[in-house]
Amino acid sequence: MQQVIATAAQMGHVLAAGRRRAGLTQAQAAARLGISQSRISTLERDSRALTLDQLLAMFGLYGLELLVDERLDRSPHEANEADW
Numbered sequence: 265m266q267q268v269i270a271t272a273a274q275m276g277h278v279l280a281a282g283r284r285r286a287g288l289t290q291a292q293a294a295a296r297l298g299i300s301q302s303r304i305s306t307l308e309r310d311s312r313a314l315t316l317d318q319l320l321a322m323f324g325l326y327g328l329e330l331l332v333d334e335r336l337d338r339s340p341h342e343a344n345e346a347d348w
Contacts, residue, residue: 265328275311275319282326283308297321 265285269275283293283304290304297304299318307314307322323330 272311272314275314276308278328279311279322279326280308282323282328286326288325293322293325296325 265281267274267278269278283290286293288296290308291301294301294304297318307318320330322328
């Protein structure tokens, strides 16, 4: 699976799909990550509060990896604070 993510909502969908592809329920993933099932549910619905540590832990458990690539539609100098 290769996915471009531009919004927090898209990240939530990727997390949910990755968890399901790994054959894990929210409760199973939560137990392995040391967090609550409700936290998994929240992050899958709204990933804005997701920390980098949580993201990397979830990706590791789900067999996913984070790849950063340069966007081809504009130069890095065109980015502004609103993008962050």
